[in-house]
Amino acid sequence: MITSTFKSLQENPNILPKKLELKNTDEIGQLGTLFNSFIDAIEDISVQKALERKLNERNEELQSALVQLTQTQGQLVQQEKLAGIGQLAAGVAHEINNPLGFISCNMETLSEYIDKYYDIMKIYLALDTTLYETDDNVSKSIIGEAIRKRKEIDFHYIMEDTKDIFKDTNEGIQRISKIVTSMKIFSRVNQSDEHSEYDLNEGIDTTIIVANNEIKYFAEVKYNLGKIPKLYADGGQINQVLLNMLINAVHAVKDNHISELGLITVTTYVEDGYIVCEIEDNGKGIPPEVIDKIFDPFFTTKPIGQGTGLGLGIAYDIIVNKHKGMIDVESAVGIGTKFIIKLPVTGEK
Numbered sequence: 001m002i003t004s005t006f007k008s009l010q011e012n013p014n015i016l017p018k019k020l021e022l023k024n025t026d027e028i029g030q031l032g033t034l035f036n037s038f039i040d041a042i043e044d045i046s047v048q049k050a051l052e053r054k055l056n057e058r059n060e061e062l063q064s065a066l067v068q069l070t071q072t073q074g075q076l077v078q079q080e081k082l083a084g085i086g087q088l089a090a091g092v093a094h095e096i097n098n099p100l101g102f103i104s105c106n107m108e109t110l111s112e113y114i115d116k117y118y119d120i121m122k123i124y125l126a127l128d129t130t131l132y133e134t135d136d137n138v139s140k141s142i143i144g145e146a147i148r149k150r151k152e153i154d155f156h157y158i159m160e161d162t163k164d165i166f167k168d169t170n171e172g173i174q175r176i177s178k179i180v181t182s183m184k185i186f187s188r189v190n191q192s193d194e195h196s197e198y199d200l201n202e203g204i205d206t207t208i209i210v211a212n213n214e215i216k217y218f219a220e221v222k223y224n225l226g227k228i229p230k231l232y233a234d235g236g237q238i239n240q241v242l243l244n245m246l247i248n249a250v251h252a253v254k255d256n257h258i259s260e261l262g263l264i265t266v267t268t269y270v271e272d273g274y275i276v277c278e279i280e281d282n283g284k285g286i287p288p289e290v291i292d293k294i295f296d297p298f299f300t301t302k303p304i305g306q307g308t309g310l311g312l313g314i315a316y317d318i319i320v321n322k323h324k325g326m327i328d329v330e331s332a333v334g335i336g337t338k339f340i341i342k343l344p345v346t347g348e349k
């Protein structure tokens with residue numbers, strides 16, 4: 001009996017042998033009792049091991065649930081912030097849009113008028129010098145007064161500067177229009193989501209062509225585009241995200257590489273049901289103390305007039321809220337930054 005139990009244990013060490021039925025109390029019987037307590041001990045250890053395993057599994061589940069919960073909480077906070085700012089932006093955009101409309105219209109008309117003034121003034125300016133040469137004393141004194149005044153107010157400079165002022169003002173208006181458009185995109189005013197088949201690699205190509213003039217003087221672009229399926233997405237919006245990130249990368253390398261060209265690497269691949277797009281630069285990097293704020297609308301480290309701080313806020317809204325994707329960022333100061341965009345392979349209909 002003991003021999004066969006040991007044999008089966010030897011053949012199949014993973015299966016715990018049955019306990020022996022003991023009838024005798026002789027030496028063999030005592031050996032059997034020892035064997036049974038040995039089995040009891042092993043059973044205890046196996047039960048304990050199984051419990052430990054279960055406990056570890058539960059711990060791991062709890063750990064990953066905690067990580068997910070923290071991520072979701074972060075996303076919810078971000079979404080709430082975006083929603084609030086979105087409403088505000090919609091209101092501001094609407095308010096700015098009306099006066100902006102008539103200011104730009106008036107500026108256009110004024111520019112045309114000023115050209116006409118300019119033409120006619122040139123004729124009068126030539127005329128007053130000629131008239132000053134005549135013998136008519138009355139005309140002479142009026143023209144003399146005009147010439148004196150013209151010199152006093154430096155009329156020539158005023159004429160030149162008026163043109164510059166108009167040019168600057170027009171640029172200012174263009175900039176305000178751009179901000180209002182961004183605010184509208186952000187707040188989804190006048191926006192119908194147009195989802196259709198979209199090839200991300202193609203989107204990257206066209207966006208880089210559009211932005212090439214901004215990129216080429218400061219950075220070289222390296223493509224690392226993998227074989228990826230088509231998405232069901234709003235291509236225009238995704239291109240807008242790519243553009244915002246590329247321009248940010250250009251600004252970052254501009255600030256880091258004074259003499260040499262920077263490097264922007266764009267990579268695409270598929271991973272865990274997501275199409276992943278990485279935009280990496282070797283620019284100045286993002287300091288750890290501000291990295292949590294970069295997706296906040298209106299957060300910018302750029303000088304006044306150069307950044308609205310809406311680029312990444314819009315990107316977050318488009319990728320996370322409208323396309324159910326994710327955006328991550330990794331950065332090291334002085335070394336560079338990598339933005340990782342993930343979009344679900346099937347897309348959202």
Ligand SMILES: Nc1ncnc2c1ncn2[C@@H]1O[C@H](COP(=O)(O)OP(=O)(O)OP(=O)(O)O)[C@@H](O)[C@H]1O
Pocket residue numbers: 244248249252281283284285286294295299300301302306307308309310311312313337
């Ligand atoms: N690739 C990057 N490298 C370093 N810093 C970055 C990068 N991308 C974004 N940032 C930081 O995040 C901030 C916010 O970026 P975001 O695109 O939202 O606004 P912005 O570029 O400042 O202005 P806008 O895009 O509206 O013109 C930037 O001001 C910059 O400090």
Ligand SMILES: [Mg+2]
Pocket residue numbers: 244247248307311312
């Ligand atoms: Mg930007």
